[in-house]
Amino acid sequence: MPKVSGLYAITPDTDDSERLIEQVSAALDGGARVLQYRNKGCDPVRRLWQASILASLARSRGALFIVNDDVELARAVQADGVHVGRDDAAVASARAALGPAAVIGASCYNDLALARAAVAAGASYVAFGAVFSSGTKPGAVAAPLALFAHSIDLGVPRVAIGGITVANAGQVVAAGADAIAVIGGLFDGDDVAERAATLAALFD
Numbered sequence: 001m002p003k004v005s006g007l008y009a010i011t012p013d014t015d016d017s018e019r020l021i022e023q024v025s026a027a028l029d030g031g032a033r034v035l036q037y038r039n040k041g042c043d044p045v046r047r048l049w050q051a052s053i054l055a056s057l058a059r060s061r062g063a064l065f066i067v068n069d070d071v072e073l074a075r076a077v078q079a080d081g082v083h084v085g086r087d088d089a090a091v092a093s094a095r096a097a098l099g100p101a102a103v104i105g106a107s108c109y110n111d112l113a114l115a116r117a118a119v120a121a122g123a124s125y126v127a128f129g130a131v132f133s134s135g136t137k138p139g140a141v142a143a144p145l146a147l148f149a150h151s152i153d154l155g156v157p158r159v160a161i162g163g164i165t166v167a168n169a170g171q172v173v174a175a176g177a178d179a180i181a182v183i184g185g186l187f188d189g190d191d192v193a194e195r196a197a198t199l200a201a202l203f204d
């Protein structure tokens with residue numbers, strides 16, 4: 001199964017598909033190894049269109065393509081996998097729907113027991129967050145960086161998320177995260193390729 005590691009870019013919510021494609025191309029050019037399509041706001045037709053384009057883009061750059069929340073959309077665009085949280089499909093049902101080769105990610109917030117259960121249910125990676133306060137998700141529970149030292153034995157990649165920026169990402173990598181998932185710290189600005197390159201280089 002392909003490994004989730006390095007810079008994990010997550011798309012910002014937008015209806016502006018042209019800008020989204022430009023920004024995602026820049027993130028992939030800069031070195032993002034995983035791309036998640038996350039769009040909570042737009043209509044289903046545009047979601048399918050955006051996801052299809054981004055799937056091709058990720059594939060053409062050798063990056064993994066993951067769809068947030070929506071197992072059926074992941075299947076429709078032949079994504080590498082899906083990311084699920086507490087309000088989404090269960091890990092086991094996502095795994096059953098997408099098959100043994102799919103990458104199934106599970107949000108585990110600040111909860112190591114949840115991470116152990118997710119791995120037992122078939123998760124390919126787990127995510128802990130929010131490691132810093134997040135402008136994208138201001139109400140997210142805080143997750144201590146020490147979780148990464150305490151979760152090595154899980155045997156799957158551990159992704160950090162929440163408020164990660166060029167300024168603080170080094171601490172997260174030093175704490176042991178296998179990947180850093182970033183929205184605002186990557187896409188809020190015009191220098192996406194440069195930020196991606198800086199964040200990706202932390203894993204060299």
Ligand SMILES: Cc1ncc(COP(=O)(O)OP(=O)(O)O)c(N)n1
Nearest residue numbers: 068083084085086107127159161181
């Ligand atoms: C890599 C990664 N980690 C965590 C999340 C959050 O998932 P969830 O808790 O289901 O919240 P929403 O993203 O659906 O609002 C994620 N999407 N990706």
Ligand SMILES: Cc1nc(C(=O)O)sc1CCOP(=O)(O)O
Nearest residue numbers: 129130134136162163182183184
């Ligand atoms: C989608 C999401 N999930 C989180 C969690 O803690 O599970 S934090 C978060 C938002 C990540 O965006 P940004 O990089 O802009 O903070």
Ligand SMILES: [Mg+2]
Nearest residue numbers: 069084085088
């Ligand atoms: Mg979700």
